[in-house]
Amino acid sequence: MPDLGKYGDTVLSAYGVSIALLIVLVGLSLWRGRRVRSALAEVEERAKRNG
Template identity: 70%
Template sequence: MPDLGKYADTVLSAYAISIAILIGLVALSVWQSRRARARLAEIEARRNAAKSR
């Protein structure tokens, strides 16, 4: 690891915040994807149930 001198706290905290934001964005994307898939499955199930009547 390079010697960051007096800026070490600032640089490392910026890296930590950036990584936390990236992890949050990935988690949010996965959560929204799962919700969208569940909604789509529900809509398709209703459509298929209505078709079979």
Template identity: 60%
Template sequence: MTLELGKYASEVLSAYGVSLALLVGLSGWSWRRYRRVKAEMERVERGRDG
């Protein structure tokens, strides 16, 4: 099976590329935020216990 995009190939492929870049960027941002919040919660928990 081949992918035939016709005369709109560049538009379709660029839309796929932009979508993929946004998904990767949002995933990375979410992961960094998760780690930051988790570390902050652990710091607060240690402070409360000690």
């Protein structure tokens, strides 16, 4: 851990907020992607069966 001096809170909060936002963005994208993918597979399966 580097010595951040009196600016420890500043730097850490900036890193924390940014990384959290990035993780939320990636997480939401992946979550929606998975959901849409499985839903599509289901619908396509049904479409094939019904001819």
